[in-house]
Amino acid sequence: xxxxxxxxxxxxxxxxxxxxxxxxxxxxxxxxxxxxxxxxxxxxxxxxxxxxxxxxxxxxxxxxxxxxxxxxxxxxxxxxxxxxxxxxxxxxxxxxxxxxxxx
Numbered sequence: 001x002x003x004x005x006x007x008x009x010x011x012x013x014x015x016x017x018x019x020x021x022x023x024x025x026x027x028x029x030x031x032x033x034x035x036x037x038x039x040x041x042x043x044x045x046x047x048x049x050x051x052x053x054x055x056x057x058x059x060x061x062x063x064x065x066x067x068x069x070x071x072x073x074x075x076x077x078x079x080x081x082x083x084x085x086x087x088x089x090x091x092x093x094x095x096x097x098x099x100x101x102x103x
Contacts, residue, residue, distance in 0.1 A: 013065050032057045
C-alpha cells in the first residue's frame with residue numbers, strides 16, 4: 001500500500017510560477033464562491049451567500065490569495081483535490097499556511 005501525505009493547509013497565491021499576475025482580478029472570490037457549500041454540517045439554501053470557513057479569499061503580502069484549510073479534506077476529499085489541481089493546472093504559486101492562517 002502506498003502512503004499518501006496527510007492533507008495540509010495551504011495558500012494559493014494570485015501569481016504564476018513565472019511571476020505573472022493571475023487573471024481575472026476576482027479569481028479568488030470566484031473560486032471561493034464555487035467552494036461555498038463545503039461547510040460543517042449540511043449545506044443549506046443560503047450557503048451561496050457566504051464563503052466556506054475552509055476556503056476563504058484574502059491577501060498575502062499584497063497579493064490576492066485563497067486560504068485553504070486542510071479540514072475541507074475530511075469533509076469532501078474531492079473538493080480538496082480540486083483546489084490542489086486548480087493551483088497546479090494554472091501554475092499558481094502555493095505556500096504552506098501558518099497555524100494562524102489555517103484557523
